[in-house]
Amino acid sequence: xxxxxxxxxxxxxxxxxxxxxxxxxxxxxxxxxxxxxxxxxxxxxxxxxxxxxxxxxxxxxxxxxxxxxxxxxxxxxxxxxxxxxxxxxxxxxxxxxxxxxxxxxxxxxxxxxxxxxxxxxxxxxxxxxxxxxxxxxxxxxxxxxxxxxxxxxxxxxxxxxxxxxxxxxxxxxxxxxxxxx
Numbered sequence: 355x356x357x358x359x360x361x362x363x364x365x366x367x368x369x370x371x372x373x374x375x376x377x378x379x380x381x382x383x384x385x386x387x388x389x390x391x392x393x394x395x396x397x398x399x400x401x402x403x404x405x406x407x408x409x410x411x412x413x414x415x416x417x418x419x420x421x422x423x424x425x426x427x428x429x430x431x432x433x434x435x436x437x438x439x440x441x442x443x444x445x446x447x448x449x450x451x452x453x454x455x456x457x458x459x460x461x462x463x464x465x466x467x468x469x470x471x472x473x474x475x476x477x478x479x480x481x482x483x484x485x486x487x488x489x490x491x492x493x494x495x496x497x498x499x500x501x502x503x504x505x506x507x508x509x510x511x512x513x514x515x516x517x518x519x520x521x522x523x524x525x526x527x528x529x530x531x532x533x534x535x
Contacts, residue, residue: 378407378474379506380451381481382466384422385412385432392508393439396481397448399506399530407447407474410436414454417461421489429455449474464495467503478503484511487527491517506530 381396393410400408412433418426426432436450453469454461471478482490484507490496496519505527511520520527 375404375406376475377405377477377479378409378470379403379405379479379481380409380411380467380470380474382411382463383413383482383486384418384426385410385436386418386426390439393436394443395508395530397443397445399481400447403479405447405479407449408445409449409451409470409474410440411451411466411470412436412454414458414461416459417454420460462495463490463493464499467499471502479506480504481506481508481530483508484515487511487520488515488517491519497523500526504528 379396379400381393396410397408412429413421413426414429415426418424433450433452433455440448440450451470453466467478467480480503482505487505487507488511490505500519500523503526507527507529510529
């Protein structure tokens with residue numbers, strides 16, 4: 355029995371290419387008033403920081419109602435808009451996550467992140483606005499999951515409005531900057 359078909363010939367000194375891309379960045383938002391420019395900024399950040407995947411995670415109306423105390427437009431309309439933007443961008447690394455559309459009810463952030471962690475490659479970075487970051491920091495479970503992910507804020511938060519838990523875990527988040535590597 356010959357094993358020659360299992361042998362591979364490579365030139366002397368050959369080293370396999372190293373995949374410099376890393377995990378997943380999750381854009382966690384309602385996408386109610388987000389512009390194409392904001393979506394483009396998130397996609398550009400994912401490319402600049404060499405992420406394998408950019409996951410757009412739109413919140414269901416029931417989740418938005420519990421989180422923001424204000425109504426959101428129908429989920430399917432916001433998702434259709436994200437799919438349209440993704441088709442225009444023509445980038446296969448961008449994914450619109452449909453978990454909340456399947457559940458059709460309130461989905462806690464912890465459940466969403468557990469699903470993301472099981473589905474997409476790590477490390478996991480969550481891209482949010484400063485308002486959303488403060489909201490997430492107000493949850494009792496914030497300290498449990500902040501050690502498993504990192505936050506990337508879309509803009510610099512004002513120090514006066516920064517939640518105390520965000521201040522405590524300042525080493526676990528940063529602000530997205532143009533040209534960041």
